[in-house]
Amino acid sequence: MDCELCKAINETDRIIFETELSFCIIPKWPLKTGHVMVLPKRHVVDWSELNKEEAKDLIDLIDKMKFTLLKGFEEDCLILNHAGKLRSQQHLHAHIVPSKKAMRDFFLLTENIPKYEDVPEKVMIEMCEHVKKLL
Numbered sequence: 691m692d693c694e695l696c697k698a699i700n701e702t703d704r705i706i707f708e709t710e711l712s713f714c715i716i717p718k719w720p721l722k723t724g725h726v727m728v729l730p731k732r733h734v735v736d737w738s739e740l741n742k743e744e745a746k747d748l749i750d751l752i753d754k755m756k757f758t759l760l761k762g763f764e765e766d767c768l769i770l771n772h773a774g775k776l777r778s779q780q781h782l783h784a785h786i787v788p789s790k791k792a793m794r795d796f797f798l799l800t801e802n803i804p805k806y807e808d809v810p811e812k813v814m815i816e817m818c819e820h821v822k823k824l825l
């Protein structure tokens with residue numbers, strides 16, 4: 691298998707921390723200092739492919755790195771995971787990025803979404819019904 695993220699386990703200069711099942715690296719194209727990626731050592735594409743031990747280990751490492759970055763940077767942290775066709779690597783991974791922006795502000799900016807002060811209840815119900823129909 692030709693997976694860049696499987697190969698990253700051998701790129702020891704990029705590895706920040708590792709456990710038996712997971713590791714944390716600096717991305718090849720970091721957005722800023724403090725941007726890290728956390729991933730399982732075994733190649734899986736989706737969260738559902740992790741066994742319970744791997745899932746717990748991965749979540750624990752994401753949590754550890756989140757607290758480390760919160761302590762080390764005077765910013766909040768966004769934890770992001772591409773789940774579909776826009777992801778550049780098919781190996782499951784989460785990005786943790788220190789951010790001056792809250793999640794809501796981040797998406798308003800990056801997706802050019804009009805800012806609601808308060809989303810009307812009717813719109814919230816429509817949004818809820820839209821996602822429910824997808825289940």
Ligand SMILES: [Zn+2]
Pocket residue numbers: 693694695696697732733734780781
């Ligand atoms: Zn892989």
